[in-house]
Amino acid sequence: MIVDVKSAVVGYDDRPVLRGVDLSVEPGEAVALLGANGSGKSTLVRAALGLVPLSAGTAALFGVPVARFRQWRRIGYVPQRLGAGGGVPATVAEVVAAGRLAHRRIPWPAGAKDRRIVAEALEAVGLADRAGDAVGTLSGGQQQRVLIARALATRPDLLVMDEPTAGVDAANQELFATLLADRLAHGCGVLLVAHELGPVASLIHRCVVLSHGEVARDVTAAEARATRDPAGDHPHDPAHHHDMWSAALWRSSPTASCSRPWPER
């Protein structure tokens, strides 16, 4: 198991956000984390990565407790949005090159291999021609692609994505689905926080629905197909119903995993 969270409890200022949550991701498996705003989705992802401390329970990555985990180069993290920072510009290539830092030794400069992998990642998201542009001048969807390219440049075995398709147009979502399918086919695990699944729905193997800091449902796509409303907690929300109908399209069997997800790292 590459993500293994058990009975996780997280509280901010004594207010419990997660109350004993289990979450697991296998290699080559795509798990969608669904739930309303404030249900604890982002907190669960952050806890799984060790970014927020657990007050009870355990979290492990690739079989190692997260506090002792050191193989960060195996993880590609796509945050919700590009941080603006203090306004110093950065080029698209510079942001994507940050994905190579997990592989580089301080303070040695980037090698030819790093540059080639960055170029490939930019090519994969269709932004090779924007490499020298300031990332702040790109559209929201393009910025999201930059963040995905940064994660791909790490050559990860696990992709963790926090609402990667929020506010992204249909064309960008299709591209995202293609990239995701390719990674899954190579045995990369995917943990995806999402509001709506859109074009990636057919790639998801399992769906975990959080509600008020607890797992309301943890169902395979096959079970989801059989259930009319796996979320349960939004019976009157038409938008949510729409999602649940798209859930009926979910594919059931995980893609056969492959032992070497990347030819090189």
Add this chain to the structure above:
Amino acid sequence: MEIFTYGFMLQALAGALIVGVAAPAVGVFLVQKRMALIGDGLGHVALTGVAVGFLTNTSPLWTTLLVTALGAVAVEWIRGRGRASGDVALALLFYGGIAGGVFVTSLASGKTNANLTEYLFGDLMSTTVQDLWVIGILGAVVVTAMLLLRPWLAAICHDEEHAVVAGLPVRTLNLLLAVTTAVTVSVAMRAVGLLLISALLVVPVVTAQQFTRGFAVTMYAAMGLGLLSSGAGVVTAGLLDVPPGAAVVLTAVGMFVVLAVARGVLTAVRRRHHRSPLGAARAG
């Protein structure tokens, strides 16, 4: 230019140039980290450091280095551990630093006739050859460290959370940046004065980023602008017989204003160009 035939003037110029290059090299990370005012905070703490130097009869540079480094580490600690925000930590630095400086200086008043003014506003003209060596070595260390560590420091300043997930030694890098800032402040206090240090850290960076698209380019351009403004400032000071610190900072601010206006004009011209049918066709 006759004044530059005097050794002290050349030493002053050399010291200012070194500080002019080193300060923006650190400042670019501070700006990106939204800690542009940390230089100011540490400048205030440096006042206590100078006073400790008076009290103990040691060179104020070393006591300042020690005290500002401690202050920098303390801010980093508060920022990382507590839930106190960056500006609360800064407020503590500002007021604690000034009060400490005044307090300790008055304790030392019987021992020395040195006063805080030359440190508040800088005293570049009194730079000795020995001072120059210290400034040169520390400045070289700062510039080298910032250039070599640029990708890693940029990553932690841009998105600290992503840097953690990338497995970078975020805490160590943050501490290193804080201590480097302290070193820069201590070295620069002779040149521009404790009250104006932050200007050299920040102003060349915000000037450069108006015209740049990348982080590395911004850093190099800011270092160039820092060099230019400290050189021009010291020459101006020598010719007009005004305090060099003020002349250096005014030059830097002047460059910012000129380039900001130039950029505004350029943007307006470009917009008009885009609005014309030809421009629209090209843009589309």
